[in-house]
Amino acid sequence: MKYLFLVGIIILAGGLFAWQMQAPTTSTSQQEETSPFDSDTPVVGTVTDENPTPSQGSSADVTATVPSTPPATQGTGTAPQAITRSVLATHNTQKDCWVAYKGVVYDITNWLPRHPGSAGAIAPYCGTADEFTAAFNKKHGTKQENRLMREGVNEGAYAQ
Amino acid sequence: MTSYGLLIIRLGLSGVLLWFGAQQLIDPLSWVGYVPDIATTTLLVDAKTLVLMNGAAEVAFGLLLLLGLFTRISATVMGVHLALIALSLGLTAVGVRDWGLAFGFLGLALTGPGHWSLDNIVR
Numbered sequence: 693m694k695y696l697f698l699v700g701i702i703i704l705a706g707g708l709f710a711w712q713m714q715a716p717t718t719s720t721s722q723q724e725e726t727s728p729f730d731s732d733t734p735v736v737g738t739v740t741d742e743n744p745t746p747s748q749g750s751s752a753d754v755t756a757t758v759p760s761t762p763p764a765t766q767g768t769g770t771a772p773q774a775i776t777r778s779v780l781a782t783h784n785t786q787k788d789c790w791v792a793y794k795g796v797v798y799d800i801t802n803w804l805p806r807h808p809g810s811a812g813a814i815a816p817y818c819g820t821a822d823e824f825t826a827a828f829n830k831k832h833g834t835k836q837e838n839r840l841m842r843e844g845v846n847e848g849a850y851a852q
Numbered sequence: 853m854t855s856y857g858l859l860i861i862r863l864g865l866s867g868v869l870l871w872f873g874a875q876q877l878i879d880p881l882s883w884v885g886y887v888p889d890i891a892t893t894t895l896l897v898d899a900k901t902l903v904l905m906n907g908a909a910e911v912a913f914g915l916l917l918l919l920g921l922f923t924r925i926s927a928t929v930m931g932v933h934l935a936l937i938a939l940s941l942g943l944t945a946v947g948v949r950d951w952g953l954a955f956g957f958l959g960l961a962l963t964g965p966g967h968w969s970l971d972n973i974v975r
Binding site: 693694697698701702704705706708709712713806808810812813835836838839842 | 877878880882884886889890901904905907908909911912915916919921922940941944945946947970971974
């Protein structure tokens with residue numbers, strides 16, 4: 693009798709697994725499946741348009757430097773400007789958290805609540821590049837690079 | 853009262869498993885971020901499939917614990933499972949919480965299901 697229950701539960705769980713394996717991806721999850729490097733990745737905008745800072749408009753602040761990793765924006769007709777340190781620094785809260793890693797700026801706001809080590813572990817490094825990179829490498833080495841790139845939204849190149 | 857205590861512990865722990873298992877089955881892509889890269893590379897299974905497999909297993913073990921069926925075995929497997937997760941997370945808020953759950957499962961494995969269980973009723 694016990695084994696009948698067991699078999700029933702295994703069949704039920706297996707059926708759920710098989711059913712979901714064949715189910716199409718839900719719309720709410722579609723963005724997460726999309727690579728942050730795809731051409732249609734949403735981009736917040738240029739540095740000066742949406743993120744005013746005291747140094748806005750400074751030629752020294754917004755550079756044309758293009759790091760080794762290309763930004764996500766494509767097909768807009770104009771090359772996106774690199775995101776500067778001062779602009780990056782404005783996204784320094786848990787509700788608006790950008791970090792720079794190896795020349796690319798990632799928006800990890802939506803990932804923060806799901807960070808296994810808690811959002812609070814990353815929050816101090818929101819809006820930073822060197823500090824985040826150092827903490828990330830110290831904690832994860834390079835093991836979690838792919839996850840960062842998968843979970844973060846590529847906002848563009850980082851102008852160091 | 854011990855039998856009621858064990859029932860509450862069992863129901864609570866099975867509820868945790870059923871909730872997390874169902875969430876993983878309903879929206880697996882929200883959970884792929886938790887899958888360690890080493891799991892996908894060594895098992896040669898993509899992250900979504902791993903999440904679904906894990907979700908199905910947690911639902912199955914959750915139901916077993918809910919019914920009090922093969923309780924000791926189920927609780928042991930889930931205790932080790934949670935301990936491995938907690939170990940991978942380290943001493944973080946989530947990691948410590950998972951250690952607590954793991955010890956709860958292992959404690960249940962040692963005590964057994966109690967009076968109010970199919971293990972006790974169906975021989």
